Amino acid sequence: MLNKKYIIMLLLIIVGICAISTASATDDIESVAAADDSEALAVDEAVSEDIPTSLDEDLEKNIESDKEVISAPADDEKLSGPYSSLYTVSLESEYKISSYSSGKITGKINGYPSYMPESYLKLMAYDVNGALKYTSGKFSTSKSTFSITITKNTLLPGMYLLVAVDEGDIMAKSILKVTGQSTITANDYSSSYMSGATMYARITDAKNGKPLSALNVGVAFSNGKTTVTRYFYPNSNGEIAFEPPVGVGTWTVTIFPGFDYITGQTVKKATITKSSATISAHKVTGYKGFKTTLKATVKSHGRNVNEGTVKFKINGKSYKAPVKNGVATKKIKLKKLKKYKYTAKFLGTANLGKTKTAKAKAVLKNRQKVKMSFKNPVVYMGKTKKVVVKITSKGKKVKSGWLYIKHKGGVDKAPVKNGKVILYAVGLVKDHYRGSNGLTSYYKKTVSRSYWMKYAPTDPKYKPLKVKYKSTSKYKCPSCGKKRTHNHYEHGWYRTYVYHIKVS
Known part of the structure; x- marks a missing residue:
C-alpha cells in the first residue's frame, strides 16, 4: 500500500490546495490530529516531507503489497515477464468524473512492439490516506488506446491518485477528481482561550451517508473584520477535531469541502472567552x-x-x-x-x-578556574601514542568547551566531552636524523619539543587556561625495532653504508 504521507504530498504537489478564501489575516494548513483516529494526518505534516527525487521509484517501493492485485493471471502462458521498458503509457494530467454516474478514463499506449507477446495493464486509484480504492480489469497493450469505465458509486467524492501499472511497474500517473455532494455536521463551540477544548465536524456523502476522507476540509473563522482559515484531512470516519486558531470573541465558523468540485457547507458559532495566566x-x-x-x-x-x-x-x-x-x-x-x-x-x-x-x-559569581591534567607523551619515532587530557573544575568534570593544541604542524582543536579530550602523539622521524658519512648513519636518541594547550570555555562559568606540554620522541629502528647501534646483514653483505646505526 502506498505511504499515506507520500500520497497526500504528491496530490498537493500536483494540484495544490483547492481552497475557498476571503480577505484573511491568516490562510494556511493546520497540524491538528482528527478525533479518535491516530492515523489522521494534517496537511502540513505531508508538505513538510522531503520531496522524492524519483516518484516512480518511491511508488514502486510502496506498491509491493499490491502486486498480487496487478499481476497478470498465472494461467496466462503468453506473459512470461514484464515488458514495461519496451513502451510508454500516456494519461491526461487529470480526470474528472461524478460519483453518481459512470465515467470514462482514456489513455494511450505508445510503441509496444508488435513482435512481442502482449502484456497487460491495470488502473489503480489510491485515496489521500494511501488506501487502494479501485482496481480496473486488465487490458492488453496490443492496442494503441484504451478506455476504462468506472461505474457509479464506485468511488466516493474526493481526490485520488490514478496509476497505470504493468506487473508492478508504474507506467503513468494522474489525478482523478470525483465530484459529488457532502453533508457536514458540526457543533457550536464555547470555551476559554487556550483551554485545549476542540471543535468537532464530520463530513459524509449527501446521497448515501458514507464518510468522506479523500479530501481536505476547510474551516473559516470570521468576526466581521478578520478571517482565519485552516484545512484538515478527516480520518477514515470523515471526522476532524481542532482547536480554534483564533482569539477571544464571537466567531462565525464556516466548514466546507476544500475541493471546489464537492458541494456542501455548514455554519456554526464559536465563542471564546479570556483566560487567566x-x-x-x-x-x-x-x-x-x-x-x-x-x-x-x-x-x-x-x-x-x-x-x-x-x-x-x-x-x-x-x-x-x-x-x-x-x-x-x-x-x-x-x-x-x-x-x-x-x-x-x-x-x-x-x-x-x-x-x-x-x-x-x-x-x-566569579568564574571558576579549571585544571588540566595529562601525562607528557613519550613515543618512539614513527609511532603513535594515546594521550588523555582531563579537564576539571572544583573536582568535577568540565563537559563543554574546546581544547586548542599547538604542535609542530600547526594548531588543532577538539571538543571537550565528559571532562576529557583524547589526543594522539606522533613520534618524530626526520628530527632524529643527524647525518651520514656514507657508511654510518647517525641518529639522535631522544628528541623533545615544547608546545602549549589552551582550554577555551563555551560556558562563562569557567575561566580559560593555557598550559605547556613537552612531547618526547625516542629512537627505534624502523626495520627491526632495536634501540641501540647495530648492523643489518642483507644479500650476503653488511650494508653498513645504509643500515649501520649509531645512536648518540
Whole structure:
C-alpha cells in the first residue's frame, strides 16, 4: 500500500490546495490530529516531507503489497515477464468524473512492439490516506488506446491518485477528481482561550451517508473584520477535531469541502472567552564580566503561552521581554558579586489576563578556574601514542568547551566531552636524523619539543587556561625495532653504508 504521507504530498504537489478564501489575516494548513483516529494526518505534516527525487521509484517501493492485485493471471502462458521498458503509457494530467454516474478514463499506449507477446495493464486509484480504492480489469497493450469505465458509486467524492501499472511497474500517473455532494455536521463551540477544548465536524456523502476522507476540509473563522482559515484531512470516519486558531470573541465558523468540485457547507458559532495566566520566575546565576539572563515561564491551562510581554524588575531598574513558547528572557549586566532579588510579571493581552508578581534570585559569581591534567607523551619515532587530557573544575568534570593544541604542524582543536579530550602523539622521524658519512648513519636518541594547550570555555562559568606540554620522541629502528647501534646483514653483505646505526 502506498505511504499515506507520500500520497497526500504528491496530490498537493500536483494540484495544490483547492481552497475557498476571503480577505484573511491568516490562510494556511493546520497540524491538528482528527478525533479518535491516530492515523489522521494534517496537511502540513505531508508538505513538510522531503520531496522524492524519483516518484516512480518511491511508488514502486510502496506498491509491493499490491502486486498480487496487478499481476497478470498465472494461467496466462503468453506473459512470461514484464515488458514495461519496451513502451510508454500516456494519461491526461487529470480526470474528472461524478460519483453518481459512470465515467470514462482514456489513455494511450505508445510503441509496444508488435513482435512481442502482449502484456497487460491495470488502473489503480489510491485515496489521500494511501488506501487502494479501485482496481480496473486488465487490458492488453496490443492496442494503441484504451478506455476504462468506472461505474457509479464506485468511488466516493474526493481526490485520488490514478496509476497505470504493468506487473508492478508504474507506467503513468494522474489525478482523478470525483465530484459529488457532502453533508457536514458540526457543533457550536464555547470555551476559554487556550483551554485545549476542540471543535468537532464530520463530513459524509449527501446521497448515501458514507464518510468522506479523500479530501481536505476547510474551516473559516470570521468576526466581521478578520478571517482565519485552516484545512484538515478527516480520518477514515470523515471526522476532524481542532482547536480554534483564533482569539477571544464571537466567531462565525464556516466548514466546507476544500475541493471546489464537492458541494456542501455548514455554519456554526464559536465563542471564546479570556483566560487567566500563571507566571514563575527562575533562580539564575551569572558570572563576572558577562550578562546575566533573567528568566520567567508563562502558562495558561498548563500550556505554554506564545504572546504578550513580561516585565522584569531588578536593582531598581525595569526591563521588558516578549514571551516565546512559554518563556521570557532578558540579558542584563550586573556589576557586584552578590545575590540579587528580582520580580517578573506578565502584563496580559486581549486573550490573557495579567498575572501576579513572581519573585526569584539572581546570583553574580566569579568564574571558576579549571585544571588540566595529562601525562607528557613519550613515543618512539614513527609511532603513535594515546594521550588523555582531563579537564576539571572544583573536582568535577568540565563537559563543554574546546581544547586548542599547538604542535609542530600547526594548531588543532577538539571538543571537550565528559571532562576529557583524547589526543594522539606522533613520534618524530626526520628530527632524529643527524647525518651520514656514507657508511654510518647517525641518529639522535631522544628528541623533545615544547608546545602549549589552551582550554577555551563555551560556558562563562569557567575561566580559560593555557598550559605547556613537552612531547618526547625516542629512537627505534624502523626495520627491526632495536634501540641501540647495530648492523643489518642483507644479500650476503653488511650494508653498513645504509643500515649501520649509531645512536648518540
